[in-house]
Amino acid sequence: MSDSRDRGLFSAVIAIAAGIELKATLRRIIQAAAELADAKYAALGVIGPEGTLIEFVHTGVDEATVRQIGNLPSGKGVLGLLIDNPVAIRVADLGGHPASIGFPPGHPPMKSFLGVPVRVRGEVFGNLYLTEKRSGSVFTAEDERTVMALAAAAAVAIENARLFERTRSGERWHRAAAEVSEALLAHSPIGEVIALIATSAREIAGADLAVVALPNPDGTLDVEVAEGEKAAGHPSPGYRIPVESVIGRAFSSRKNEFDFDWSLEGGPVFSAVAALPLVTIDRVIGVLALAWSSPGDSREALQVAESFAKQATVSLVLAEAQQEQERLAVFQDRDRIARDLHDLVIQRLFATGMLLQSTSRGQNLSPEVEERLSRAVDELDETIREIRQTIFALHEPLTGPSTGVRGRLLNEVSLSGAAMGLQPGMRFVGPVDASVDDALADHLVAALREALVNVAKHAKAKKVDVIVMVKETNIVLSVTDDGVGINPDGFSAHSGLANLSARAQDLGGTFALERVSAEGGTRLVWQVPNSNT
Structure with a gap:
């Protein structure tokens, strides 16, 4: 040389x-x-x-x-x-x-x-x-x-x-884990914690898509969050993950799974994907999937992704425990209120009614006074009945306006179940209570009610799924049924659907209706701007 x-x-x-x-x-x-x-x-x-x-x-x-x-x-x-x-x-x-x-x-x-x-x-x-x-x-x-x-x-x-x-990436993962921990300490809803895990994982790994899928009681997997600009709405929240997919394999095997040239629900094709199961001692609580358009971008990120997945697992377990603890605390408080209403308020009202009735007996009272006393006793009886209904409601699952937007929407779904002869599924994506103000909540509840009434009248469905999703600038309501289907161009004949369309347009939003498949089924999507953004 x-x-x-x-x-x-x-x-x-x-x-x-x-x-x-x-x-x-x-x-x-x-x-x-x-x-x-x-x-x-x-x-x-x-x-x-x-x-x-x-x-x-x-x-x-x-x-x-x-x-x-x-x-x-x-x-x-x-x-x-x-x-x-x-x-x-x-x-x-x-x-x-x-x-x-x-x-x-x-x-x-x-x-x-x-x-x-x-x-x-x-x-x-x-x-x-x-x-x-x-x-x-x-x-x-x-x-x-x-x-x-x-x-x-x-x-x-x-x-x-x-x-x-690798060192720099590890530091970023640890910072992301700290952010998730801070969200837990702030008692953020579990939906917000899951969304933060997906966002942090995608950004730190340099991935183009992050998906968090959670199991159903029957062992199937549904998409809870899909985050990334290239997601383009695919996969959509609530999408049922195929068992044979890389995410399904990771859930079943409890091991990391990898694939190339991957897509989900007809979405864009990604060059590489890693599915990381979120495993506890006795169960798999979900799967975190990261996808890259360029496989070279995933080479180093995967070496620390597993560590973050383990930390995310702990965070989700703590979030679930925190949510359950808060729910139990609410029920305990409601039980105390119900006992006080029954043991104190109702008894006093009942005693007051008895006193009024005894006062009217044997007394030479004018017809006008007797009528007033009788009316007062009737009002007390009606008040006692209303309080008893309140006590009964306190022992039911959290519903009603006092529980926020989620509670009101859940109440509408519960009420519609009797009319349909089935209980619709309900899923929330994002911080609904924090993102929807009272004025928009009224429109959202009304839109859900009209949509479910339409399903009850026309669909002959055996399954109905409702999704309320908070996006960066929009609130999206999706109602999907497996019924007889409807002509998307012919909904003007149904006044409920026409009202839905008009309500969305008045709010600067959109309304869409589509057939799920040639065999039947309908998906209704009602979308309006979020006034809180």
Whole structure:
């Protein structure tokens, strides 16, 4: 190796070790390799667990050409030879090689080729690819030795960058866990805690989608929260997770599951997904799934995701216990109030009524006074009946306006069950009580009532699901049934649906009606702006 090349290699090693950001380090490596071997084009392909290229960092090809080419290489043809057998390879003419599969349209011509594996801690991290020797027709043995020496030094820089990324990512996860703990200490509703877990996990992992799925009593899984700009409404809250999906497998196996080219409920396709079960000693309380558009983005994040999932599990268990404790405290307080009403108030009212009745007996009272006394006794009897109804209600599940928007909506669902002959399912997504003011709550309750009345009259349904979801700027009410279905274009004949549409428009919102499938079923979506945002 010549002195000038030695000096160039030394300078390149110093340059690639100058930073600790992984992606920047990879770019410095390919730039140094191209300069040392006098190559027009250089790239570093990162190899994933499936033996394919999950990341392809390149130099020499401009962005316009990259867009014209389309998908970057995945590790086939001559590139695949180096993946299958990680030893240095030199080719004089790529097009004439038996393993060549040609180039896509718009790809610049490339003839000479040099490939060198990059090993980190004994494992192949990826491969360096150099093409188009500028100062000669082919890459030389000296080029090969120089690039191999650079690859050895690059491995150290890559390992240091990966350690830095792992440490920084771990710190972010711990901060996110602290935020969840703070929410618990603030006695936030469990729905808000779940939403915070999903948001924190997606942001810290650099994922494009985070999904939290929770189990039903029958062992099935439903989406509780789906967070991310690329989610595009898929999967929607309440969506039933297929058992054979990666999320279903993680729930059943109680182990982390991974998949590639994944989508859910007809949503966008993600390059990689990790499903992490939230496991306690005796049960799986849910699954946290993270999806990435680029599989390379998931490589380092997954190494700390499992730790956060364990912390999230503890947080959810505490949130459930906290919610149950608060519910029991409310019931205890209501029992005390009911006892006081029965033992003190009713008895006093009853005694007062008896006193009034005894006063009127044997007394020479005018008809007008007797009528007033009789009316007073009747009012006391009616008051006693109303108090008894209140006592009965105090022993029922939390309903009524005093319990906030959730309670009012639950009450409407409960009341509609008698008319339908079935009990609709109810699910809340987001902080409904905190987000919906009294004026909007009246409209929301009325809209739900009209929607359920329409289902009772026309649907002949055996199952009805209601979802109330708080989005960043909107409140969404969704009512889905498995009944006979309805023509979405013909709902004007049903005054209830016309009222729903008019109510939404008056509030600056929208109303939509659609068939669930060709066999039947209807989904009603009523959406209005959130006046609290």
